[in-house]
Amino acid sequence: xxxxxxxxxxxxxxxxxxxxxxxxxxxxxxxxxxxxxxxxxxxxxxxxxxxxxxxxxxxxxxxxxxxxxxxxxxxxxxxxxxxxxxxxxxxxxxxxxxxxxxxxxxxxxxxxxxxxxxxxxxxxxxxxxxxxxxxxxxxxxxxxxxxxxxxxxxxxxxxxxxxxxxxxxxxxxxxxxxxxxxxxxxxxxxxxxxxxxxxxxxxxxxxxxxxxxxxxxxxxxxxxxxxxxxxxxxxxxxxxxxxxxxxxxxxxxxxxxxxxxxxxxxxxxxxxxxxxxxxxxxxxxxxxxxxxxxxxxxxxxxxxxxxxxxxxxxxxxxxxxxxxxxxxxxxxxxxxxxxxxxxxxxxxxxxxxxxxxxxxxxxxxxxxxxxxxxxxxxxxxxxxxxxxxxxxxxxxxxxxxxxxxxxxxxxxxxxxxxxxxxxxxxxxxxxxxxxxxxxxxxxxxxxxxxxxxxxxxxxxxxxxxxxxxxxxxxxxxxxx
Numbered sequence: 001x002x003x004x005x006x007x008x009x010x011x012x013x014x015x016x017x018x019x020x021x022x023x024x025x026x027x028x029x030x031x032x033x034x035x036x037x038x039x040x041x042x043x044x045x046x047x048x049x050x051x052x053x054x055x056x057x058x059x060x061x062x063x064x065x066x067x068x069x070x071x072x073x074x075x076x077x078x079x080x081x082x083x084x085x086x087x088x089x090x091x092x093x094x095x096x097x098x099x100x101x102x103x104x105x106x107x108x109x110x111x112x113x114x115x116x117x118x119x120x121x122x123x124x125x126x127x128x129x130x131x132x133x134x135x136x137x138x139x140x141x142x143x144x145x146x147x148x149x150x151x152x153x154x155x156x157x158x159x160x161x162x163x164x165x166x167x168x169x170x171x172x173x174x175x176x177x178x179x180x181x182x183x184x185x186x187x188x189x190x191x192x193x194x195x196x197x198x199x200x201x202x203x204x205x206x207x208x209x210x211x212x213x214x215x216x217x218x219x220x221x222x223x224x225x226x227x228x229x230x231x232x233x234x235x236x237x238x239x240x241x242x243x244x245x246x247x248x249x250x251x252x253x254x255x256x257x258x259x260x261x262x263x264x265x266x267x268x269x270x271x272x273x274x275x276x277x278x279x280x281x282x283x284x285x286x287x288x289x290x291x292x293x294x295x296x297x298x299x300x301x302x303x304x305x306x307x308x309x310x311x312x313x314x315x316x317x318x319x320x321x322x323x324x325x326x327x328x329x330x331x332x333x334x335x336x337x338x339x340x341x342x343x344x345x346x347x348x349x350x351x352x353x354x355x356x357x358x359x360x361x362x363x364x365x366x367x368x369x370x371x372x373x374x375x376x377x378x379x380x381x382x383x384x385x386x387x388x389x390x391x392x393x394x395x396x397x398x399x400x401x402x403x404x405x406x407x408x409x410x411x412x413x414x415x416x417x418x419x420x421x422x423x424x425x426x427x428x429x430x431x432x433x434x435x436x437x438x439x440x441x442x443x444x445x446x447x448x449x450x451x452x453x454x455x456x457x458x459x460x461x462x463x464x465x466x467x468x469x470x471x472x473x474x475x476x477x478x479x480x
Contacts, residue, residue: 005038008047017174029142089173100172128182162212186389188228196328199335200368201382202297207361208239214354226289227266265302266292272313284347291342299327334364
C-alpha cells in the first residue's frame, strides 16, 4: 500500500465475491482505484465505499455485507488468500461436477481466459448447453469482464438459425459464465484441417454465414471479428456465428484515436488502423471478415502471413493478398475474383453489405453448379466433409465422446430444429429479435400448459352455481 494508506478490508471483499456482487478482477480493480484516489487526493476510502462508488454495490448491499462481516471471522486476510479460493473453484471445474444450476459433462474448448463445457441443467438433464466460464481471474482485467458480458448482451435478443442462442448469463462462486445453445458440429478451422475446401462448398458455407451477419447488421450490430474459429458448421451444412465479444453497435464510436480491433490475420485495414486513413468500421468491415474466411477455406492458409503481428498488419494496409490460384489451382476464376473483391483495402471497392455479397455468391454458384442442378451432389460432398472433420476431431481426443444422454438430447434437438426451420420458412427466414428473457419452464411461476392464461377457479365455481340455479328454477316452474 502507499505510504500512509491503511490496508483494505479484504475480508469484506471476499464476502462480496461469495455473495456474487463482484468477481476477483473487479475486486482487484477497486483495490487499485482506492490506492490511486489516495495518491491523488490523500483521500482514504473504505473498500466498501469504493465498491459502491464503482457501482458494484448499492448502499443496501454494503449494509448487508457489514452485517455478515459482524457475524463472521474478523481476522484480516490478504489477496493471496482470495486468489487461492478462486483457484480451488477453478480446479473444481471438471466433468461430473456441479456448477450452480448445471452439471458439467465434458470440456469442449479452452482458451487463455476461459473454458467451454458441454453441460446439462440439474432440473432438466435433457437440456444440453454449452457453458462458457471465464477463469482468467488473476490476469483478467475489468475490460475482459466487460467484453465477456457484452458478448451475452449483444447475442441474447437475436433469434436466428445462424446465431448461437443465449440461455442464461450469470455468476457462480465468483466465476462469470454464459450458458448458450450447444451446437453439434465443427468449426470452419476444423473443417478445413490441412486441405482446402472445394470452391462450391466454401461459397455455400460463407453464404450461410453471410445470412446471419446480414441479420445482425439489420439490427445495427457489426461483428468485427469474423474468422474460421468463430464460425461453426452443423452436420446439415448450415453455419452458426459464435463469438461476439468484439461486436458493437454501428452508432457507437468504440475507440478514440489510433488503435486496433480484431484478430490480425482477418481484420480489415480500418480495424488494423482504427482512426487511420481507411475510414470508420462499417458493414463492409464484416464483408472483409467473410472474404478473409473464404480465402482460408479455399487455400487452408491466412490471407496475410508474417513473422510478427506488426508485419501482418502492415501487409493488410499496403499489400494485396497472394493469388488464390497459387495455393489451389482448382478454384474457379469467378470464385477467386469474388473473394479478392471482399479483401480490397478501400471499403468502397468491396461489396457494400453481406446481402450484396450473397447476391454475387449466388451468381458464382450458378456457374459452378451448372452441371449439378440444385447443388445436390455438392451438398452431399459437403456433408461428407463435415462428417469426416467431426470424426477426425473425435479420434484425435480433442473432444471426449459424448454420453448417451447427450446423444439422445441432440437427436431430439435435431428433430426439433428441423421442425422449427420448416415452420420458420412459412413465416420468416430472416430471424427476429426477442426480449432478453428466459422461457418459463413447466412447473415454475408464470408457466402455462398451452401458453394461454388460465380461467380462475372462483369464476368456474360461480358459473356452475348459476347454471344449477337456472336448472332448479326450470324444474319448479314445470311442477307448477
